[in-house]
Amino acid sequence: MITRKDLTHIGWLSRLELSEKDIEKYTPKLNSVLDYFTELDDVDTEGVPPTYHVLPLSNVFREDEVSAQGGSLTQEEALSNAPKTQDGFFKAPRMM
Amino acid sequence: MYDNPDGVMIGLEVHVQLNKLKTKVFCGCVTDYHNDPPNSHVCPVCLGLPGSMPVINKKAVEAAIKIGLALNCKVEEHTQFYRKNYYYPDLPKGFQITQYDFPISSGGYVMIEGEDGELRVGITRAHMEEDPGRLVHEGTIDKSKYTLIDYNRSGMALIEIVSDPDMRSPKEARRYLDKLRNIVGYLDVFDGNLEGAMRVDANISIMGGQRAEIKNISSFKGAERALLFEIVRQKNVLRRGGVVVQETRHFDEAREITLSMRTKEEAHDYRYFPEPDLVPLKISGWAPAIKETLPELPDARRMRFVEQYGIKDDHAKALTSELKLAIFYEDVAKKADPKTAAVWVCDVLKGELNYRDLTVEAFKKEHMLSVLELLAGRKITEDGAVDIIRTLLDKGGSPEEIIKEKGLVIVAGDIVETAALEAIVENPQAAADYQAGKVKALNSLVGVVMKKTKGGADARKVREVLIAILSDGFYPPIEREKIEKTIIKIGDVMVEVSKPIANLLKKMGYV
Amino acid sequence: MWASINELKEKIHAGSSEEVVAEYLERIGRSKLNAFISTSGESAISRAKEIDANDIEGPLAGIPVAIKDNISTRCIQTTCASNILKGYVPPYDAHVIERLKKAGAVIIGKTNMDEFAMGTSTETSFYGATKNPWDMERVPGGSSGGSAAAVAGGEAPIALGSDTGGSVRCPASFCGVVGLKPTYGVISRYGLIAYANSLEQIGPFATSVRDVTTLFDVVAGYDPRDSTSVDKEVNYSSSLENNVKGLRIGVPEEYFGEGTDEKVEKAVRDSINTLEELGAKTTTVKMPHTKYALAAYYIIAMSEASSNLARFDGMRYGLRTEDSDWHTTFSQVRASGFGDEVKRRILLGTYALSAGYHDKYYLKALKVRTLIKQDFERAFKDVDVLITPTMPYPAFKLGEKIDDPISLYLADVDTVPINLAGVPSISVPCGFSGGLPIGLQIIGKHFDEATILRAAYTFEENTDFHTKRPEGM
Numbered sequence A: 001m002i003t004r005k006d007l008t009h010i011g012w013l014s015r016l017e018l019s020e021k022d023i024e025k026y027t028p029k030l031n032s033v034l035d036y037f038t039e040l041d042d043v044d045t046e047g048v049p050p051t052y053h054v055l056p057l058s059n060v061f062r063e064d065e066v067s068a069q070g071g072s073l074t075q076e077e078a079l080s081n082a083p084k085t086q087d088g089f090f091k092a093p094r095m096m
Numbered sequence B: 001m002y003d004n005p006d007g008v009m010i011g012l013e014v015h016v017q018l019n020k021l022k023t024k025v026f027c028g029c030v031t032d033y034h035n036d037p038p039n040s041h042v043c044p045v046c047l048g049l050p051g052s053m054p055v056i057n058k059k060a061v062e063a064a065i066k067i068g069l070a071l072n073c074k075v076e077e078h079t080q081f082y083r084k085n086y087y088y089p090d091l092p093k094g095f096q097i098t099q100y101d102f103p104i105s106s107g108g109y110v111m112i113e114g115e116d117g118e119l120r121v122g123i124t125r126a127h128m129e130e131d132p133g134r135l136v137h138e139g140t141i142d143k144s145k146y147t148l149i150d151y152n153r154s155g156m157a158l159i160e161i162v163s164d165p166d167m168r169s170p171k172e173a174r175r176y177l178d179k180l181r182n183i184v185g186y187l188d189v190f191d192g193n194l195e196g197a198m199r200v201d202a203n204i205s206i207m208g209g210q211r212a213e214i215k216n217i218s219s220f221k222g223a224e225r226a227l228l229f230e231i232v233r234q235k236n237v238l239r240r241g242g243v244v245v246q247e248t249r250h251f252d253e254a255r256e257i258t259l260s261m262r263t264k265e266e267a268h269d270y271r272y273f274p275e276p277d278l279v280p281l282k283i284s285g286w287a288p289a290i291k292e293t294l295p296e297l298p299d300a301r302r303m304r305f306v307e308q309y310g311i312k313d314d315h316a317k318a319l320t321s322e323l324k325l326a327i328f329y330e331d332v333a334k335k336a337d338p339k340t341a342a343v344w345v346c347d348v349l350k351g352e353l354n355y356r357d358l359t360v361e362a363f364k365k366e367h368m369l370s371v372l373e374l375l376a377g378r379k380i381t382e383d384g385a386v387d388i389i390r391t392l393l394d395k396g397g398s399p400e401e402i403i404k405e406k407g408l409v410i411v412a413g414d415i416v417e418t419a420a421l422e423a424i425v426e427n428p429q430a431a432a433d434y435q436a437g438k439v440k441a442l443n444s445l446v447g448v449v450m451k452k453t454k455g456g457a458d459a460r461k462v463r464e465v466l467i468a469i470l471s472d473g474f475y476p477p478i479e480r481e482k483i484e485k486t487i488i489k490i491g492d493v494m495v496e497v498s499k500p501i502a503n504l505l506k507k508m509g510y511v
Numbered sequence C: 001m002w003a004s005i006n007e008l009k010e011k012i013h014a015g016s017s018e019e020v021v022a023e024y025l026e027r028i029g030r031s032k033l034n035a036f037i038s039t040s041g042e043s044a045i046s047r048a049k050e051i052d053a054n055d056i057e058g059p060l061a062g063i064p065v066a067i068k069d070n071i072s073t074r075c076i077q078t079t080c081a082s083n084i085l086k087g088y089v090p091p092y093d094a095h096v097i098e099r100l101k102k103a104g105a106v107i108i109g110k111t112n113m114d115e116f117a118m119g120t121s122t123e124t125s126f127y128g129a130t131k132n133p134w135d136m137e138r139v140p141g142g143s144s145g146g147s148a149a150a151v152a153g154g155e156a157p158i159a160l161g162s163d164t165g166g167s168v169r170c171p172a173s174f175c176g177v178v179g180l181k182p183t184y185g186v187i188s189r190y191g192l193i194a195y196a197n198s199l200e201q202i203g204p205f206a207t208s209v210r211d212v213t214t215l216f217d218v219v220a221g222y223d224p225r226d227s228t229s230v231d232k233e234v235n236y237s238s239s240l241e242n243n244v245k246g247l248r249i250g251v252p253e254e255y256f257g258e259g260t261d262e263k264v265e266k267a268v269r270d271s272i273n274t275l276e277e278l279g280a281k282t283t284t285v286k287m288p289h290t291k292y293a294l295a296a297y298y299i300i301a302m303s304e305a306s307s308n309l310a311r312f313d314g315m316r317y318g319l320r321t322e323d324s325d326w327h328t329t330f331s332q333v334r335a336s337g338f339g340d341e342v343k344r345r346i347l348l349g350t351y352a353l354s355a356g357y358h359d360k361y362y363l364k365a366l367k368v369r370t371l372i373k374q375d376f377e378r379a380f381k382d383v384d385v386l387i388t389p390t391m392p393y394p395a396f397k398l399g400e401k402i403d404d405p406i407s408l409y410l411a412d413v414d415t416v417p418i419n420l421a422g423v424p425s426i427s428v429p430c431g432f433s434g435g436l437p438i439g440l441q442i443i444g445k446h447f448d449e450a451t452i453l454r455a456a457y458t459f460e461e462n463t464d465f466h467t468k469r470p471e472g473m
């Protein structure tokens, strides 16, 4: 069961500002989903390895070469979608 | 035995940037961004644009294995990348691709000079990860009204070397850092002279308190200062009856203090899970093959230098502190007297380089060989040699040109002798003062002789000649008992000299 | 107004691509389906003109194509149907877009979808719900509802979607078109804005298996920028065959369980009979872990999503609210930029990965995933394809399920196991229930798209469900 306190913490970890109203609204819905997830408790997975990747791929590399295709963006392109910039930098809020 | 009265325990996390690779760790952007405008070496991948995907740079994996081996670690046969989920403005994806379970190498050690002899510092792990961007604050981090972000650094390959908490003083921490830079520098994977090449997070606790993690230390001197500050701070907290809490602190380089970074909620929960866009690495067989290619490492080279070239251990240590310097020395030592070469490379050249913030690449081996040859043939004085080295570093040119220009060729003995006699004759009071026991009076005579020989004389030699003439009363210093002394009058001053000198002076028309 | 690629090629040959493209744009312009978030009118026309003028050749020369709005298109806004990406114009093309451009295709617009592909109904879009061309009061399915509705409504001859847990097949089924979810790794995901990386694939839509195959051939293939991309070029168009003789069909009874609409079940069983009559052999197979697929799928998808969506913080692109300290700003940007369903999934995913719960949810789900994958491996030892309903029921009403996440999630019961196993699967029209289309799902082995395409093509050649069109378009 997710408590309101859990949800506040999860909201913080997710950087989602949750109002009292949101918490009120989300808590039962999230719990109904989590409750549904407990179905998995019935499955015996003793000794079963997890499947992180569905295909048995390994050792996929790129050579240490500067890419032409799909390579670097110009500064202008890099900043083109930024809501705020200054002197070629992205401009973020203050730290503290 | 060092008894560590405050129970200091220091563990370091050192981030080594693989800046000698051509490209970043997960994209094809160049690593050579240090002098370029912000955000001019970025692509969808290192900017974390939606839809972009990482691909592992093979060379970075090889470099990581090299480093692991050089730190005596066990290199894994199976390794994998994870996402470390946390927010920070320098992190373009809201997570960092790093390693967690199955780091590429772990369980190594580094030997350093500890407070009480050799100290073995354990290496918990050395794993691969990506560098975040660079944040620029106007003024200080706690006062700046906004934060500027440059992602040129984002996605640079990093090796994070995590030590065990084995260091007991800031000095040991500093030595560990120097040693680490020394070792990694041998592997041709990073250039320690570039800004941000090695960055340190320090964990420190003292007896009776929890540990603090100090972030954002960008120099080794900074690390030492930050740790010194922390020990004092933590001791003060405890002395006042307070509690040292576990927290992250930020090192303010300018003020040399650490600041609490505590926010409304400190607890991190990184929610590590395997990066689904990267497949596992199966690298059994890589480590043995790479081991073959490893260069001779600093400690081994230092021992060999002592044995092979018969030089002092101090010199060997200093010479092997940097790969390029060791190679430079060894090349020179093969063609000159190794011991003299050690003195000149280590004591003179290295000092002059450090003073100028230069690396040994700024000085040509052939020039060092010429200087050593000129010294051996007594063609130049030691002072002249130092002058040549300095001039080469400051203005360039060749030793021969500098000698010619500055007239640094050693002045023949008889010229020095004549000049010494002239100096005495012209300054009889100084000569008499010296003979009367005013040792300092000799300096002015030396100065006169140096002036007369236009600096071409060896100052030590000049002193020798003057002392011989004035103290013993004779020159050259042979068969001193047999030679009769006589008192002559130069001007109004009486000076005691040997008969041959008196004759000489008479012949020269001085007396 | 519904035309195949070949018909359009003839039209272009006789007239011009410009005319064809203009006609589609005009139709989109007066549409009430809300299938598109943005159209690329001017650039599409100028590209069409360029193709006409230079006689540019290629398998899709001059053919209009619609793209789901989570696939990055250089110079065309790409929003993922979210407020947080409103106005975001990618400075690069996804791999599939590069391939389409090379093949001569003309991108006419970006289609509507559930926000960040999180949904089964295309109702969670910030830009409003898309409507089902067969019934304007019903959902088109999701999350690629815009692409499916555009094809079904004659607003695009072909379209791309993405399928994380059924997001191509579900709307294909609800809208009565053909949709393919290829084997994981066959189409590069580079440029696809990730929802759940380990599960999803881009997939083609069309009104016929042939056109789906043509589009698939164009966009599939190796891409070194996607580490999970498989080094394998595909070319199935030339080998499409009307023949299922000896084809071994497996029917997993678990897919006809409780909650499956009777008419859906009948249509699917009739379709299996049709294939049997054409020479295929049917056996029943057991896939005992099927019922756990849904929970496992949602845990994995939400976990990956919680991390994938962390990058949306308003610094480099997208929505920015008023600045205060960065923690607060990030939290406010995300709170105002994401819709409720996205927030719910981020919160649940964060929870499933968090300290103390990681093993119970995330790790457990991945172990169950292994068992589901093994179910498929076991089944495919004895059969060539598996046939099931695509969706347990036809399109439901707009608003019917939106407030009940569980019932919405349950709709994906027949599609998510396929993504967990990474196998290919196609949905083709196979009947109607109350005037609403029903989809037949044909599932194949890893990399055996050839067989499911052949089965689907044969079914299509011998039935006429795919020729039916909604009225009033």
Ligand SMILES: [Mg+2]
Pocket: B098, B129, B160
């Ligand atoms: Mg790290």
Ligand SMILES: [Zn+2]
Pocket: B024, B027, B028, B029, B041, B042, B043, B044, B045, B046, B047, B155
């Ligand atoms: Zn890059």
